[in-house]
Amino acid sequence: MQKEKTSIVIIGAGLTGLTIAYLLKKQGISATLIEARDRLGGRIHTQYLDGGSSIELGATWLGKKHSHLVKLLEELDLDIFEQFMDERAIYEHMSFTAPQLVRLPDNQDPSFRIKGGTSQLIQKLASYLDEQQIYLNQEVKTVHFTGAKVQISTSKQDMEADHLITTLPPKLLVTSIQFTPSLPDALMDIAEHTHTWMGESIKVGLSYPQAFWKSQTTSGTIFSNVGPITEMYDHSTFENDGFALKGFMNGAFHGASKEERKSQVLNQLKKYYGEVVEDFLSYEECVWNQEAYTFTPYQEFILPHQNNGNPIFREQYYNGRLIIAGSETAKNFPGYMDGAVQSAQETVAQITGRL
Numbered sequence: 442m443q444k445e446k447t448s449i450v451i452i453g454a455g456l457t458g459l460t461i462a463y464l465l466k467k468q469g470i471s472a473t474l475i476e477a478r479d480r481l482g483g484r485i486h487t488q489y490l491d492g493g494s495s496i497e498l499g500a501t502w503l504g505k506k507h508s509h510l511v512k513l514l515e516e517l518d519l520d521i522f523e524q525f526m527d528e529r530a531i532y533e534h535m536s537f538t539a540p541q542l543v544r545l546p547d548n549q550d551p552s553f554r555i556k557g558g559t560s561q562l563i564q565k566l567a568s569y570l571d572e573q574q575i576y577l578n579q580e581v582k583t584v585h586f587t588g589a590k591v592q593i594s595t596s597k598q599d600m601e602a603d604h605l606i607t608t609l610p611p612k613l614l615v616t617s618i619q620f621t622p623s624l625p626d627a628l629m630d631i632a633e634h635t636h637t638w639m640g641e642s643i644k645v646g647l648s649y650p651q652a653f654w655k656s657q658t659t660s661g662t663i664f665s666n667v668g669p670i671t672e673m674y675d676h677s678t679f680e681n682d683g684f685a686l687k688g689f690m691n692g693a694f695h696g697a698s699k700e701e702r703k704s705q706v707l708n709q710l711k712k713y714y715g716e717v718v719e720d721f722l723s724y725e726e727c728v729w730n731q732e733a734y735t736f737t738p739y740q741e742f743i744l745p746h747q748n749n750g751n752p753i754f755r756e757q758y759y760n761g762r763l764i765i766a767g768s769e770t771a772k773n774f775p776g777y778m779d780g781a782v783q784s785a786q787e788t789v790a791q792i793t794g795r796l
């Protein structure tokens with residue numbers, strides 16, 4: 442196998458990895474990105490559909506308080522728009538009571554979506570990089586720190602670098618990549634017990650020729666204690682030329698087949714809207730705990746956000762030649778897109794300081 446030599450290797454081409462590469466590029470520094478999946482974006486994954494609509498299978502919303510992300514979007518000239526929320530919602534309290542149409546209070550803190558889909562952010566960052574900087578379909582398997590260098594072996598090649606930046610969720614990092622010498626026990630322990638944000642979620646979405654849910658007697662906002670969809674929202678495009686509903690499914694349906702989930706989703710929606718729900722153009726879903734490059738099972742129960750942002754991730758390892766980045770490692774909003782951008786910015790400050 443040919444050994445490629447490079448100065449900086451970044452493992453993972455999700456939002457953190459791509460933002461690091463973009464920020465380094467702005468300073469004239471080229472880094473190599475290695476990505477296990479056949480696509481960029483990691484937990485950001487917009488499924489673009491025929492007919493102009495799209496479904497966010499991963500990250501969707503941001504708030505104005507997500508200042509790192511908001512600034513990056515401005516810099517990249519990407520627009521956001523407010524999530525459409527009817528003032529009414531369908532609320533299903535119990536399985537033996539009828540669903541109700543309830544009035545929602547004024548939303549003091551609205552959520553926003555990225556125009557054209559969250560993957561626009563990923564595509565825009567990638568557009569500043571050279572194609573040769575990014576290797577897709579290559580899973581990093583081992584990392585070996587030796588002398589002043591780090592040897593990285595992927596499923597396809599060996600590489601040598603001066604600096605290594607990882608962006609995997611910490612639990613996945615310590616479970617799937619073998620380090621020699623081993624990572625310190627304290628770091629391993631915390632990483633093993635760090636929650637991967639949204640790793641258990643099931644996203645479902647349906648596109649339609651018309652937004653029939655926007656009517657006098659119904660709404661696209663659904664909150665259900667009965668399920669299997671627990672919450673759902675209008676997911677039409679900003680331009681209002683592509684129509685969809687998108688939501689989350691109860692975790693009990695991880696083990697069901699795609700056909701079973703689809704049938705359950707349609708049955709639930711039929712209760713609210715009638716037979717028109719059968720006229721969908723596309724049904725999309727992602728069961729994130731089946732995504733091997735995001736989720737790996739925990740040994741014991743882990744609370745949501747447990748150990749997210751733990752300072753141990755921001756310490757120096759292997760004489761500063763390893764930086765552990767990624768959304769879960771960020772000081773603020775760890776687990777969210779804003780955390781990914783903040784982590785990228787701090788990583789770049791650290792590495793340029795060293796170089």
Ligand SMILES: Cc1cc2nc3c(=O)[nH]c(=O)nc-3n(C[C@H](O)[C@H](O)[C@H](O)COP(=O)(O)OP(=O)(O)OC[C@H]3O[C@@H](n4cnc5c(N)ncnc54)[C@H](O)[C@@H]3O)c2cc1C
Pocket residue numbers: 452453454455456457458475476477478481482483484485498499500501502503579580581582608609610613617618638639640642644729734735766767768769776777778779780781
């Ligand atoms: C269903 C869902 C909904 C979400 N909703 C929101 C939301 O509304 N708002 C919000 O702010 N955030 C949301 N998030 C969280 C958001 O997606 C993440 O914070 C962000 O995308 C994390 O980016 P990252 O680059 O740090 O990690 P990741 O996106 O996980 O990137 C890590 C990358 O490493 C790659 N990789 C893994 N193993 C290897 C290996 N061995 N070798 C090489 N590459 C590897 C992965 O394929 C991946 O591309 C959501 C996440 C999910 C899953």
